[in-house]
Amino acid sequence: MIAAADVTPTWYLLLAAALFAIGCTGVLVRRNPLVMFMCIELMLNAVNLSFVAFSRTYLDIKGQTTVFFVLVVAAAEVVVGLGIVVAILRRRPSANADDIAELKG
Amino acid sequence: MHLLLSPMQQTDKLISPSVNWGSLTPLLVLLGAGLVLLVGAALSARGWAKGLYATLTAAAAVAAGVLQFVLWNSTVHHGPKSLVGEALVVDGPSLFIGISICAALLLAALVTDDYLRREDIDSPEVYGLYLMAALGGLVMAASNDLIVLFLGLEVLSIALYVLAASHRKRIESQEAGLKYFILGGFSSAFFLYGVALVYGATGTTRLRGPESIKTALALTVETDKHRALLVVGVALLLVGLAFKVAAVPFHSWTPDVYQGAPTPVTGFMASAAKAAAFGALLRSVVLSMPELRDDWRPAIWVLAILTLVIGSTLAVVQTNVKRMLAYSSISHAGFILVGIEAAAHGGESGDRGIASVLFYVLTYAVLVSGTFAVSTLVGRSGDGAHGLDSYRGLGRQRPVLALALAVFLLAQAGVPLTSGFVAKFSVITAAADASSYAIAIIAMLAAVIGAFLYLRIIVSMFLEDGDAEGERVSIPFGTGAAIGISVAFTLVVGFFPGWLLELARDAATRLY
Numbered sequence: 001m002i003a004a005a006d007v008t009p010t011w012y013l014l015l016a017a018a019l020f021a022i023g024c025t026g027v028l029v030r031r032n033p034l035v036m037f038m039c040i041e042l043m044l045n046a047v048n049l050s051f052v053a054f055s056r057t058y059l060d061i062k063g064q065t066t067v068f069f070v071l072v073v074a075a076a077e078v079v080v081g082l083g084i085v086v087a088i089l090r091r092r093p094s095a096n097a098d099d100i101a102e103l104k105g
Numbered sequence: 106m107h108l109l110l111s112p113m114q115q116t117d118k119l120i121s122p123s124v125n126w127g128s129l130t131p132l133l134v135l136l137g138a139g140l141v142l143l144v145g146a147a148l149s150a151r152g153w154a155k156g157l158y159a160t161l162t163a164a165a166a167v168a169a170g171v172l173q174f175v176l177w178n179s180t181v182h183h184g185p186k187s188l189v190g191e192a193l194v195v196d197g198p199s200l201f202i203g204i205s206i207c208a209a210l211l212l213a214a215l216v217t218d219d220y221l222r223r224e225d226i227d228s229p230e231v232y233g234l235y236l237m238a239a240l241g242g243l244v245m246a247a248s249n250d251l252i253v254l255f256l257g258l259e260v261l262s263i264a265l266y267v268l269a270a271s272h273r274k275r276i277e278s279q280e281a282g283l284k285y286f287i288l289g290g291f292s293s294a295f296f297l298y299g300v301a302l303v304y305g306a307t308g309t310t311r312l313r314g315p316e317s318i319k320t321a322l323a324l325t326v327e328t329d330k331h332r333a334l335l336v337v338g339v340a341l342l343l344v345g346l347a348f349k350v351a352a353v354p355f356h357s358w359t360p361d362v363y364q365g366a367p368t369p370v371t372g373f374m375a376s377a378a379k380a381a382a383f384g385a386l387l388r389s390v391v392l393s394m395p396e397l398r399d400d401w402r403p404a405i406w407v408l409a410i411l412t413l414v415i416g417s418t419l420a421v422v423q424t425n426v427k428r429m430l431a432y433s434s435i436s437h438a439g440f441i442l443v444g445i446e447a448a449a450h451g452g453e454s455g456d457r458g459i460a461s462v463l464f465y466v467l468t469y470a471v472l473v474s475g476t477f478a479v480s481t482l483v484g485r486s487g488d489g490a491h492g493l494d495s496y497r498g499l500g501r502q503r504p505v506l507a508l509a510l511a512v513f514l515l516a517q518a519g520v521p522l523t524s525g526f527v528a529k530f531s532v533i534t535a536a537a538d539a540s541s542y543a544i545a546i547i548a549m550l551a552a553v554i555g556a557f558l559y560l561r562i563i564v565s566m567f568l569e570d571g572d573a574e575g576e577r578v579s580i581p582f583g584t585g586a587a588i589g590i591s592v593a594f595t596l597v598v599g600f601f602p603g604w605l606l607e608l609a610r611d612a613a614t615r616l617y
Contacts, residue, residue, distance in 0.1 A: 013305070020298055027291050036287050043294035047301050054305040063304060066252050070297065073259045077290055080263050084270050084282045091276055 012053035019046035037081050044074045122190025128176055129188060131169040131203060132243055138165035139236035146229035153229070159218035159583065162232040163211050166239070170207035173200045185617040191314050192253045197612030198392075198463060199247035202384035205467040206246070209376035210239040212474035212587045216369040216481055219581035223486050224272065224367075231271055235373065238264035242377050246384030249317075249617065251300040251310040251342075254385055258296065258349070261381055262289045265374055269366040275488065281365025288348065288358040296345025302338030306331035312393040313617060322396040336400050342389060343404055349382035350438045353411040360423075363431035364491070368484050371427065372477025375434045376470035383441055383466055387459065391448050392616065402449040409446050409544060412439030413551035420558045426480060427491045429558055433517060434473060436555050440532050441465050443548045447535035454539040459613035461531040464606060468524040468598055472516050475591025478584050479510040485576050493565050500567035503578050507566045509592050514559035516595045519552050524598035531606065 019042055026039030048067045055063025126133075138161055146152060177200045180186075185196030213235055221231065241260030248254035266289060270282020304310050307321040314320075322335075344355065351359040363371045390401060416436030423429040444465055447458030483499065484490050500507040516525035529552060536545040598605055 020294075023294070024291075027287070033283060033287065037290075040287070040290040040294055043291075044297065047294065047297045050298070050301045050305065054301065057305070058308045060308060062310065063301075066300075066304075066310070069252060069256060073256065073293075076263055077259070077286075077293075080266050081283075081286050081290070084266065084279060084286055087270065087273070088276075088279050088283060091279075 009053040009057045012056075013050055016046045016050035016053065019043075019049065033081075033085050037078060037085075041074060041078070044070055122192075125186070125188045128186065128195045129193075131172045131176070131207075132240055134165050134169045134172065135236050135240040135243065138162065139233045139240065142229050142236065143233040146233075152227060155222065155227075156218055158229045158232045159214045162214035162235060165236060166207045166211040166214060169239075169243075170204055170211070173203045173207065176200055180615055181611075185615050187249060187314060187617055191311060191317075192250045193244070193247045194249045194313075194617040195247065196617040197615035198384065198387055198459065201463045201609065201612040202246040202380050202466060203243045205380045205470045206239050206242040206377045208467070209373060209380065209470045209474055210235060212471070212478065212591065213369055213373040213377070215583040215587040216372065216474075216478045219584045220367065220369045220481055220488075222581075224274070224488060226271075226273065228271070231268065234264040234268050234271070238268065238373070239377060242381030242384075245381045246388070248385070248388060249312050249314065251303065251312065251318075251389060254312075254389055255293070255297055255300060257381070258385065259293060261378060262293065262349075265289075265370075265378060268370045268373070269362055271370065272367045272488065275365075275367075277365040278367060281362045284358055284365075285362045292345045292348030292355070295341050295348070299338045299341030299343075299345060302334050302341065306335035306338060312389060317393070319393045319395070322394060335397065339390060339394060339397060339401050340404065343386075343401060343408075346382055346386045346389070347408055350379055350386065350441070351435050352408045352438050352442060353415040353435065356412070356416070356435050359435055360428045360431040363434070364425060364427045368427065368477055368481040368488055368491075371430075372474045372481070375430070375473040375477065379434070379438065379441075380466045380470050383445070383462060386445060387448065387462065391445060391459075395451050398449050398451065402446065405442060405446045405449055406541070406544060409439055409442035410547055412436065412442055413548055414439075417551040417555040417558075420555060421561075423558075424493050425491050426483075426493060426496060426562060429493075429562070430473075430476060430480065433555060433558060436551060437465075437469055437473075437517070439551065440529060440548060441469075443536050443541075443544055444532040446541055446544055447532070447539040450539040450541075454535065456610070456613045457538055458535040460606070460609040461528075461535040463612055464531055464609040465528040467605070467609075468528045468595070471591050471594045472513055472525060475588055475595070476510065476513040476517070478587045478591065479506060479513065482506065482578050482580060482584055485578065493562065496562055496565045497569045498566075499578070503580065506578065506580060506588070509588050510566065511563050512592050512595055514563055516599065518556040518559040522596070522599045524595045524602070527598060527602040527606070 023039040023042035027036050030036055048070055051063040051066050142158060142161060176195050187194045238261050241257045244257030245254055248257055266282055266286040269285045270279045272278035307318050309316060309318060311317040348355040413436055416432050416439050420429050420432030441462055444458050444462035448455050448462060483495055516523035519526045519529040533545045533548050
């Protein structure tokens with residue numbers, strides 16, 4: 001049906017790798033904890049995409065069911081992360097990773 | 106394999122795997138205790154009597170430990186087995202590491218009770234989180250599927266993020282929680298990407314047994330069809346696990362998190378989390394991908410050497426004792442990696458490597474729990490007095506406590522007649538047996554450099570005069586009992602290591 005090119009699972013794998021790299025770079029260069037969380041979520045969802053793509057290549061349901069587990073884990077992680085950020089924000093006006101530097105040595 | 110093609114045929118009959126509830130009891134005990142604690146405490150209006158939470162947690166830890174001994178007995182008689190459709194296994198290494206985690210949980214529960222009273226925090230959640238973290242650790246050590254391993258890892262890690270941030274009055278604690286959370290989530294994502302790539306290369310996430318990664322590798326490694334995918338996947342798995350065990354260069358979170366987290370939680374992290382992560386490393390890479398060992402063994406080698414050298418040298422320049430102990434735990438991870446490297450050789454010397462890793466994990470879990478128990482007491486109310494000067498004159502003020510800490514530190518340094526010596530010795534002999542002489546020599550040198558740090562604390566305790574303004578260190582019963590148990594274990598294993606070495610060797614050979 002698609003005229004230009006046949007979209008194979010490989011395309012999705014490359015897209016997933018690109019998303020993972022974007023997320024990874026984001027965690028490393030951004031300094032706002034909330035944006036860092038979002039980047040971690042992006043990484044996890046990039047992995048989900050590759051699970052689904054592999055699942056399609058193997059015609060195997062296991063990769064797709066895995067995605068549900070990852071989604072649940074990611075949701076639990078966000079709950080905890082936001083809880084910690086809120087706890088810190090109550091004491092400080094801005095949540096910036098560079099300001100949160102009591103611990104060093 | 107063709108489930109997507111024929112969904113209709115699948116709906117009429119659902120085959121559920123055999124669960125084997127009896128072998129799941131250690132996990133169920135921890136889960137049950139955690140739920141009872143959280144629900145019970147939420148429902149009772151005034152909360153339970155003080156100490157009841159810790160008692161329940163300690164009882165669950167002991168019960169789970171005893172049940173694992175019972176399972177060990179049945180493993181000896183009937184051989185190792187798999188549970189829940191091969192998702193989990195009950196075998197030597199999983200039980201050995203499970204018992205280490207339960208020991209760490211028991212000691213942590215004893216110390217935390219007094220700590221929470223001293224800091225005037227009333228929270229059953231802390232114990233619930235301990236139990237869940239231990240549950241996650243047990244699942245990691247017993248998993249036979251990368252997805253199950255990931256779930257165990259996350260249950261352990263998410264509980265630990267909250268525990269690290271659980272001291273609501275100290276901003277350092279929350280900072281530690283945030284840092285641990287971001288770097289932990291980051292590393293979990295790497296681990297998960299590794300799982301995805303390994304799945305893509307082999308078509309399965311099961312580790313051992315029929316239709317597993319191990320059997321797939323035995324078939325396809327010659328064809329090299331997905332070789333690149335597989336190698337990148339294994340590398341990402343190693344990155345994720347190296348973060349969790351705090352191996353250099355993935356260690357940067359350790360000093361900050363260890364320093365900021367409440368001290369009993371730090372002890373639990375250093376013992377249980379490390380034990381679980383090494384169990385997972387053994388199970389996921391070392392035992393399941395022997396065909397690929399030429400690709401990942403050099404990586405372990407480099408990690409071990411960097412961890413040993415950098416952990417030991419950076420420990421020396423610290424002035425905060427919790428940070429020192431953090432770097433010392435990094436260098437201990439290096440020693441365990443030496444054992445993993447030996448285990449990677451496979452065959453007879455590989456078995457000896459696995460045994461040395463198991464032995465090290467158990468003895469270190471007890472040792473480090475004891476060390477941080479003393480550190481909890483010296484931290485005094487507010488949990489802030491962790492500078493080296495807070496230990497000054499402890500030998501005169503509290504001679505028994507100082508003596509106990511001296512035993513732990515000497516054991517960590519690897520002085521003979523302590524468990525730490527036997528552990529280091531068995532790891533280094535395993536490396537020498539596997540002809541990894543370079544790594545064995547570097548491990549010995551790192552032990553010498555590391556000894557300087559431990560002696561610095563001991564000198565500060567016994568040879569320097571105490572500061573007059575310091576509040577007198579009190580020793581409550583629970584923490585005292587935890588320290589007593591740890592000292593007794595350290596010395597008994599130091600004097601009579603034979604039985605435990607035998608047990609570890611036995612565990613290493615009883616693989617699923």
